[in-house]
Amino acid sequence: MRTVPAVSRRQALFGGLCLCCVSALARSATDERRLLETEEIATGIHIRRGVHETASADNDDAIANVGFVIGRECVAVTDAGGSLKDGERLREHIRSITPLPVRYVLMSHVHPDHIFGAGAFLADKPTFVGHAALPNALAQRGEYYRDRLEEIIGKGSAGPIVEPTMLVAQRAQLDLGQRVLELRAHPIAHTDNDLSAFDVQTKTLFASDLLFVQRVPSLDGSLKGWLNELKVLASMGAARAVPGHGPASVDFASASAKLHTYLNALLRETRQAIAAGKDIDAAPDMVALSEREKWTLFDEYHGHNVIQAFKELEWE
Amino acid sequence: MGVRIAAALMLASIASTQAIAQAPANEEAKAEQRWSELQRAIFPDRTLNNGQGIIELEAPARALDAALVPLSVTTSGTKPVRKIYLVIDNNPGPLAGRFTFGEAADPSILKVRMRVNTYTNIHAVAEDAEGQLYSVQEFVKASGGCSAPAGSNDPKALEEMGQMRFKLLSNVTLGQPVQAQLMIRHPNFNGMQMDQVTRLYTPAHFIKTIDITYAGQSVMQVESDIALSTDPVITFGFVPRQNDTLKVVVSDSKGNRFERSFDVAAAEQVSEAM
Ligand SMILES: [Zn+2]
Numbered sequence: 001m002r003t004v005p006a007v008s009r010r011q012a013l014f015g016g017l018c019l020c021c022v023s024a025l026a027r028s029a030t031d032e033r034r035l036l037e038t039e040e041i042a043t044g045i046h047i048r049r050g051v052h053e054t055a056s057a058d059n060d061d062a063i064a065n066v067g068f069v070i071g072r073e074c075v076a077v078t079d080a081g082g083s084l085k086d087g088e089r090l091r092e093h094i095r096s097i098t099p100l101p102v103r104y105v106l107m108s109h110v111h112p113d114h115i116f117g118a119g120a121f122l123a124d125k126p127t128f129v130g131h132a133a134l135p136n137a138l139a140q141r142g143e144y145y146r147d148r149l150e151e152i153i154g155k156g157s158a159g160p161i162v163e164p165t166m167l168v169a170q171r172a173q174l175d176l177g178q179r180v181l182e183l184r185a186h187p188i189a190h191t192d193n194d195l196s197a198f199d200v201q202t203k204t205l206f207a208s209d210l211l212f213v214q215r216v217p218s219l220d221g222s223l224k225g226w227l228n229e230l231k232v233l234a235s236m237g238a239a240r241a242v243p244g245h246g247p248a249s250v251d252f253a254s255a256s257a258k259l260h261t262y263l264n265a266l267l268r269e270t271r272q273a274i275a276a277g278k279d280i281d282a283a284p285d286m287v288a289l290s291e292r293e294k295w296t297l298f299d300e301y302h303g304h305n306v307i308q309a310f311k312e313l314e315w316e
Numbered sequence: 317m318g319v320r321i322a323a324a325l326m327l328a329s330i331a332s333t334q335a336i337a338q339a340p341a342n343e344e345a346k347a348e349q350r351w352s353e354l355q356r357a358i359f360p361d362r363t364l365n366n367g368q369g370i371i372e373l374e375a376p377a378r379a380l381d382a383a384l385v386p387l388s389v390t391t392s393g394t395k396p397v398r399k400i401y402l403v404i405d406n407n408p409g410p411l412a413g414r415f416t417f418g419e420a421a422d423p424s425i426l427k428v429r430m431r432v433n434t435y436t437n438i439h440a441v442a443e444d445a446e447g448q449l450y451s452v453q454e455f456v457k458a459s460g461g462c463s464a465p466a467g468s469n470d471p472k473a474l475e476e477m478g479q480m481r482f483k484l485l486s487n488v489t490l491g492q493p494v495q496a497q498l499m500i501r502h503p504n505f506n507g508m509q510m511d512q513v514t515r516l517y518t519p520a521h522f523i524k525t526i527d528i529t530y531a532g533q534s535v536m537q538v539e540s541d542i543a544l545s546t547d548p549v550i551t552f553g554f555v556p557r558q559n560d561t562l563k564v565v566v567s568d569s570k571g572n573r574f575e576r577s578f579d580v581a582a583a584e585q586v587s588e589a590m
Contacts, residue, residue: 279386279551281388311547315472
């Protein structure tokens with residue numbers, strides 16, 4: 001029998017996706033600040049860095065990088081947060097920085113830490129923008145995610161499941177007033193509904209979970225697809241990138257090289273395990289372990305990634 | 317699924333309701349009561365002996381993916397095993413599979429992947445040639461395996477439904493047992509996942525039987541249920557007595573029938589090189 005790291009029941013419920021829990025600590029003023037602080041990483045682009053924790057009642061699932069872009073006429077939110085509370089905090093923060101209306105709320109993909117904040121912006125009547133495959137993913141998983149999240153952060157705290165009102169099948173542009181965001185709907189990669197955004201003015205790429213930095217990536221789409229999309233992102237000539245998890249702003253080439261190394265090790269060593277006739281349950285204990293020291297929360301998510309990779313690659 | 321097995325499942329779900337109604341204070345007592353009710357439903361009027369030394373069940377203490385929990389059953393050979401039953405006590409359909417071995421079988425190894433819905437005991441029960449039953453159990457921590465949303469790769473399972481792969485896991489020596497792996501593309505919808513468009517539950521559509529023969533002799537008949545994972549993969553043993561073909565016939569709950577034959581001498585072979 002293999003040994004696995006001790007994780008809580010609530011954590012197990014999320015099946016290795018972007019949510020789990022840590023021991024509840026008393027909420028302090030410091031906590032409130034760390035869940036709110038944003039950084040202006042380029043002119044008019046403000047990013048709140050998510051904490052490298054699993055979802056908990058203490059962090060309101062504020063574990064992903066979220067933020068907003070200010071144009072001449074309006075504001076676009078680039079992921080609204082991991083819970084209603086997380087989204088409300090972001091909205092208050094926007095109000096303290098600009099009087100311009102929030103016209104767009106981007107929903108980068110279906111994972112709960114990126115979309116449950118959207119409910120906080122319903123009153124602004126913005127256009128909610130998502131990948132063409134997002135409605136399907138939300139219908140399949142939205143309620144399941146909300147129930148699991150509420151087991152962690154409390155009944156009624158997750159917020160409503162907000163449907164996108166503008167779907168992107170390939171490419172689209174949003175005009176914020178002398179500032180254009182180019183949107184790209186990606187083929188299956190991190191998930192089957194990844195949407196990235198590119199701010200033309202500052203060459204800032206909002207990669208969301210197509211780019212993980214420091215926090216171990218989570219694979220919920222296609223390993224081979226993800227490796228492909230990294231090439232597509234690399235060709236965009238970004239001056240900086242906002243990853244879904246990690247620092248608010250990174251150099252795309254060096255950050256993506258580390259992710260590429262992880263995904264490539266996962267690909268190569270899972271294929272080796274399959275070729276050697278290893279069982280799927282033996283693979284997590286032998287695949288890509290050289291990456292263990294490089295990523296936080298590795299023990300929580302890596303095993304699940306190996307299972308996903310194995311399922312995909314055994315049919316090659 | 318045979319009528320008997322269906323009746324057993326129905327009884328089992330009634331038993332589960334009663335178990336909840338009585339709700340013994342202690343979790344362990346509850347699990348024991350659940351198992352004794354399942355025993356009465358699945359093996360009426362039969363005695364279950366302790367299977368230690370005869371059958372062994374390996375399962376992960378905590379599932380990395382509840383929709384794909386690998387279970388491995390080995391039998392020692394001290395008793396010739398004719399059937400293996402897998403029971404996932406707290407699943408909506410507890411009897412996950414019944415495996416009947418034929419004259420070309422090597423029942424010493426059986427590996428399957430199952431959906432596990434919640435924290436549960438899993439029982440593996442061996443039946444010998446005289447009809448004696450031997451049981452062992454393992455506890456598995458998993459959650460949401462039956463109701464959890466289907467993965468993103470699922471369209472393939474439907475598009476390529478009925479495709480099969482066959483691999484040999486050891487060298488073929490005529491007359492000696494050889495290990496093999498069978499992969500079947502099938503969504504195995506269990507009726508508990510929400511459909512993306514209609515927002516209704518996807519109707520159950522699952523594999524009911526898998527019939528494996530070699531040179532016309534039976535290797536194994538599988539009667540399965542909603543617990544089998546999407547794109548099931550089964551590892552089993554058989555004894556080739558001459559160079560011939562292995563034939564697989566799969567039938568599902570919508571009346572589909574998929575048939576494939578594999579030339580064993582030409583089959584892909586993988587070996588433990590790592
Ligand atoms: Zn994600």
